[in-house]
Amino acid sequence: MTAVAVIGAGASGTLLAARLLRHPSADGLRLFLVERRPGAGRGVAYSTRSPGHLLNVPALNMSAFPEDPGHFVRWLRSGPMPGARPETFAPRRLYGAYLEEVLEEAALSSGATLEYVRGEAVGIEAGGDGVFRVRLAGGRGLAAGRVALALGNFPPRSLPLGSPSFMRGPRHVPDAWAPGALDRVPEEAPVLLVGTSLTAIDVAIALQERGHAGPVYAVSRRGLVPNPYRPDVISPPYPRFVSPGDPEAARISCLFRRVREEAARAGGRGRDWHGVVEALRPEVQGLWASLPEAERRRFLRHVQPYWEVHRHRVAPEVGERVRAMREEGRLVVMAGRVRCCREAGRGVEVEISLRGGGARSLRVGCVVNCTAPETDLRRVRHPLVRSLLSEGLARPGPLGLGLDTGEEGELIDARGEASGRLYAIGPLRKGRLWETIAIPEIREQAARLAAVLLGGGAAGPSARLLPDLRRGGG
Numbered sequence: 001m002t003a004v005a006v007i008g009a010g011a012s013g014t015l016l017a018a019r020l021l022r023h024p025s026a027d028g029l030r031l032f033l034v035e036r037r038p039g040a041g042r043g044v045a046y047s048t049r050s051p052g053h054l055l056n057v058p059a060l061n062m063s064a065f066p067e068d069p070g071h072f073v074r075w076l077r078s079g080p081m082p083g084a085r086p087e088t089f090a091p092r093r094l095y096g097a098y099l100e101e102v103l104e105e106a107a108l109s110s111g112a113t114l115e116y117v118r119g120e121a122v123g124i125e126a127g128g129d130g131v132f133r134v135r136l137a138g139g140r141g142l143a144a145g146r147v148a149l150a151l152g153n154f155p156p157r158s159l160p161l162g163s164p165s166f167m168r169g170p171r172h173v174p175d176a177w178a179p180g181a182l183d184r185v186p187e188e189a190p191v192l193l194v195g196t197s198l199t200a201i202d203v204a205i206a207l208q209e210r211g212h213a214g215p216v217y218a219v220s221r222r223g224l225v226p227n228p229y230r231p232d233v234i235s236p237p238y239p240r241f242v243s244p245g246d247p248e249a250a251r252i253s254c255l256f257r258r259v260r261e262e263a264a265r266a267g268g269r270g271r272d273w274h275g276v277v278e279a280l281r282p283e284v285q286g287l288w289a290s291l292p293e294a295e296r297r298r299f300l301r302h303v304q305p306y307w308e309v310h311r312h313r314v315a316p317e318v319g320e321r322v323r324a325m326r327e328e329g330r331l332v333v334m335a336g337r338v339r340c341c342r343e344a345g346r347g348v349e350v351e352i353s354l355r356g357g358g359a360r361s362l363r364v365g366c367v368v369n370c371t372a373p374e375t376d377l378r379r380v381r382h383p384l385v386r387s388l389l390s391e392g393l394a395r396p397g398p399l400g401l402g403l404d405t406g407e408e409g410e411l412i413d414a415r416g417e418a419s420g421r422l423y424a425i426g427p428l429r430k431g432r433l434w435e436t437i438a439i440p441e442i443r444e445q446a447a448r449l450a451a452v453l454l455g456g457g458a459a460g461p462s463a464r465l466l467p468d469l470r471r472g473g474g
Contacts, residue, residue, distance in 0.1 A: 224306065
């Protein structure tokens with residue numbers, strides 16, 4: 001019996017596991033799905049219980065199977081949302097339930113065996129017998145011929161906002177998505193969100209739903225907030241206007257001048273920039289790969305924040321909610337940077353340097369880190385990532401983004417050699433692909449990687465669970 005281990009059962013790992021189970025070559029496969037949290041399909045993004053946390057993509061584009069675009073819409077109509085339409089932005093918690101059901105159905109109809117392994121993978125050892133030994137916290141382990149890493153996003157980078165005692169104290173929330181993170185936010189006091197992107201919007205909505213009465217302040221260097229989709233989100237496709245081989249695609253300044261020109265042209269045709277962004281999306285991975293390293297760095301320094309608020313939009317309902325909160329003064333967005341935070345009695349005194357000059361002082365009850373997930377994996381504390389890097393089984397991705405991977409997600413080791421048995425999917429591939437965090441891209445990766453894992457030869461010797469590694473087993 002051949003074996004594959006998928007480490008991580010969030011969206012990426014669940015989509016890959018379902019693809020493996022449904023693959024024509026799956027008969028006889030033993031599939032381990034390793035996850036430290038209960039259940040599958042939810043991860044951080046889809047484990048929220050907030051009804052106001054909606055998907056950032058319409059239902060038509062959220063099917064687990066790109067060859068069946070209406071699958072998710074039909075699932076919604078069959079139960080939780082009978083009135084769902086292709087343009088519906090469903091609650092994210094429903095999408096987690098959908099992915100879990102997709103996996104369960106795939107397992108029931110498969111000739112493979114799916115085994116949930118509850119635990120945290122902390123290391124991987126390459127054996128000379130063509131098998132990987134995956135070490136789990138607590139000393140357990142398992143063996144598989146091929147391993148796919150589906151680790152998702154990591155907590156944000158720690159920000160030097162104040163003294164060590166403040167950073168460790170109850171007035172600072174270092175990760176807005178940690179379990180119970182918002183429980184420490186005082187109900188009546190003002191709160192400061194550091195960051196103004198999607199996480200900040202989610203936190204503002206969650207606080208409102210919890211009955212938080214104080215104003216919510218949000219600050220980022222440019223003060224940019226994600227744009228909402230147009231109400232008529234399903235519209236005719238915009239024609240392709242740029243590709244990786246075009247001369248202007250070799251420089252970021254020329255490329256985005258072309259995008260702005262196309263947006264102006266779209267306005268003259270009765271369209272707008274939304275269609276232009278959608279037309280650009282399928283080209284992003286190729287454009288990113290074709291850019292010289294200096295141009296990629298220029299993008300990260302100067303363009304990324306503007307691209308993010310146009311590319312990663314929010315549902316129209318969320319956009320309207322944010323607009324109302326800002327008009328009513330319940331959400332105040334600022335462009336600037338936090339200079340320092342000092343605990344003062346039952347609150348925090350915050351000094352902010354405003355963009356363009358000037359300063360602002362605030363007294364808040366709590367400061368919440370709502371910045372983007374950490375993508376430089378040399379900085380994360382995840383034991384498996386640290387083990388892979390220290391053992392030389394992986395190396396950081398280009399520009400320090402994610403892990404370095406090949407064409408199909410195979411890890412590149414410290415010597416620059418591609419692994420034929422160790423792979424990555426989803427956000428871990430950001431350095432090579434850039435566009436690799438949303439379901440439409442991840443489901444395509446899952447389909448391709450499942451074929452590679454099962455079609456690239458035998459997946460190793462007989463699968464087996466290993467005894468406690470701390471006692472010399474394996």
